[in-house]
Amino acid sequence: MPRVVRAFKTCLRHIDASDFYTWAAAVSLNEALVGRRRDRHTTWMIVVKVSVPRRTAVGLCSALVAVSGACFPASRPSEEPAGRAATAQGQIRALFERRADALAAGSVEEYLGSLSPAARSFEAPIARGAAKLPLAGVRMVVREADVAPDGQSVDGARIDFTYWFEGLAEDNLFHIFLINDLERRGSRWQVTSSAIDEARYDMHAGSPLPLWATGPFRTTRSEHFLALYRPGPGGIGSVVQLAERAYADLFPKLTFDPEPGYLLVAARNEDEYAELVGPRTAESSIAIATAESVRAAGRGMSGLGGERPETRHMVVDLEAATGGGSVSDHAHVEGVGVAQVIQHELGHLALLRVTSTFTPGWVKEGAAMYLAGERRIDEWSAGLATGAFEDLSFRTLSRAENVRGEFGYSYVNAATSYLIERFGAKTFFEFYRGFKDFEVIEVKPDKATRSERTQRLLNLVYGITERDLDRATRAYIKDAAG
Ligand SMILES: [Zn+2]
Numbered sequence: 001m002p003r004v005v006r007a008f009k010t011c012l013r014h015i016d017a018s019d020f021y022t023w024a025a026a027v028s029l030n031e032a033l034v035g036r037r038r039d040r041h042t043t044w045m046i047v048v049k050v051s052v053p054r055r056t057a058v059g060l061c062s063a064l065v066a067v068s069g070a071c072f073p074a075s076r077p078s079e080e081p082a083g084r085a086a087t088a089q090g091q092i093r094a095l096f097e098r099r100a101d102a103l104a105a106g107s108v109e110e111y112l113g114s115l116s117p118a119a120r121s122f123e124a125p126i127a128r129g130a131a132k133l134p135l136a137g138v139r140m141v142v143r144e145a146d147v148a149p150d151g152q153s154v155d156g157a158r159i160d161f162t163y164w165f166e167g168l169a170e171d172n173l174f175h176i177f178l179i180n181d182l183e184r185r186g187s188r189w190q191v192t193s194s195a196i197d198e199a200r201y202d203m204h205a206g207s208p209l210p211l212w213a214t215g216p217f218r219t220t221r222s223e224h225f226l227a228l229y230r231p232g233p234g235g236i237g238s239v240v241q242l243a244e245r246a247y248a249d250l251f252p253k254l255t256f257d258p259e260p261g262y263l264l265v266a267a268r269n270e271d272e273y274a275e276l277v278g279p280r281t282a283e284s285s286i287a288i289a290t291a292e293s294v295r296a297a298g299r300g301m302s303g304l305g306g307e308r309p310e311t312r313h314m315v316v317d318l319e320a321a322t323g324g325g326s327v328s329d330h331a332h333v334e335g336v337g338v339a340q341v342i343q344h345e346l347g348h349l350a351l352l353r354v355t356s357t358f359t360p361g362w363v364k365e366g367a368a369m370y371l372a373g374e375r376r377i378d379e380w381s382a383g384l385a386t387g388a389f390e391d392l393s394f395r396t397l398s399r400a401e402n403v404r405g406e407f408g409y410s411y412v413n414a415a416t417s418y419l420i421e422r423f424g425a426k427t428f429f430e431f432y433r434g435f436k437d438f439e440v441i442e443v444k445p446d447k448a449t450r451s452e453r454t455q456r457l458l459n460l461v462y463g464i465t466e467r468d469l470d471r472a473t474r475a476y477i478k479d480a481a482g
């Protein structure tokens with residue numbers, strides 16, 4: 001019974017966090033069925049998501065949990081039926097479960113015990129790093145399709161190494177994707193080779209291994225942040241302080257519960273920053289909120305909707321943000337101060353749970369600018385003087401995943417300011433979350449669907465068209481800066 005109670009509590013928490021049940025039901029059902037956190041996304045996918053009133057969501061959740069709890073007994077590794085445990089699949093699954101538990105308990109030697117010298121030399125830095133992290137849990141799941149039920153060896157089994165941190169949201173999961181060869185040695189299995197599974201990474205988007213697995217690192221904890229960084233320069237304290245100030249300033253503006261905290265990874269300098277976030281993203285930015293979704297993790301759902309950004313953290317370039325000591329007033333990026341950049345990126349982080357691949361760039365950026373308290377009045381004046389805003393339209397902006405162009409951001413900043421001042425923040429966040437709630441995994445989030453959803457939601461939530469919003473935005477800019 002406690003398992004069902006736990007599942008129900010998880011479910012309620014997710015409803016609290018999002019008002020809509022979305023994937024909460026899937027998580028609860030999964031936990032009730034298997035009795036532990038497994039690879040949720042491959043186990044369960046609730047295909048159709050509808051937004052329902054809170055009461056209905058709670059009812060639905062209770063029913064699902066009750067039914068699944070009653071119908072399926074918990075299956076734990078130790079309760080594995082003898083026949084199943086004797087198969088190669090059962091044995092290998094149990095091996096990885098034991099290794100994950102050992103690492104979570106801080107036992108590096110036990111984790112590495114079943115590895116050949118070659119595999120060991122690759123995984124030792126991962127194990128040693130992980131043992132120093134404040135982890136709340138580790139899970140290792142083998143793709144069973146890669147393992148023949150009665151084989152003597154396994155080639156190229158895909159392994160999901162998943163971990164999550166103490167004090168951060170428990171659905172903020174981090175991954176390392178490995179590929180392993182295994183051989184049977186008598187009654188035991190040995191991992192004979194281990195490597196990064198390159199097929200499951202975008203190899204151009206930064207280092208596949210996290211900072212803690214590739215060299216020495218330190219951790220610092222504040223009330224809402226866990227910071228990870230290489231030993232060396234100072235400045236981490238002042239960046240964490242900025243982040244705390246941003247958190248305090250930003251979260252009263254949200255109309256839903258904040259996450260308990262976030263991971264902040266600090267790069268020592270530009271090169272390390274580029275290594276962590278990818279050279280193209282790193283260009284001219286000093287901090288970035290990053291999200292890896294099921295799609296990025298390459299779980300066979302590429303390019304479809306219904307993806308949840310499950311890995312959320314912020315990367316900061318320490319040198320650029322602090323000038324090597326304390327936070328510098330001169331370290332500006334495109335006219336925006338360091339504190340505001342961090343608050344803007346924290347805004348993106350705060351919204352990731354309710355962000356969809358269908359959400360157009362202008363909605364995401366407008367929201368982050370609002371949460372950071374940005375009012376780009378100088379750019380409004382400049383854009384008015386050159387007539388730049390006449391070339392912009394929400395018809396075009398709504399199709400794109402990102403905001404581009406010199407005056408794109410300031411136009412969007414004005415539109416969001418207008419919407420929030422005129423109709424309130426609560427309504428704006430309903431609009432924001434509408435994209436998530438319309439998400440259906442069979443539909444591709446391309447330009448056309450993004451545009452269609454924006455039109456539909458503008459109409460549904462605000463009763464206006466994209467042209468109306470263009471007109472109101474231009475009027476707003478003239479009023480504020482004309
Ligand atoms: Zn942004």
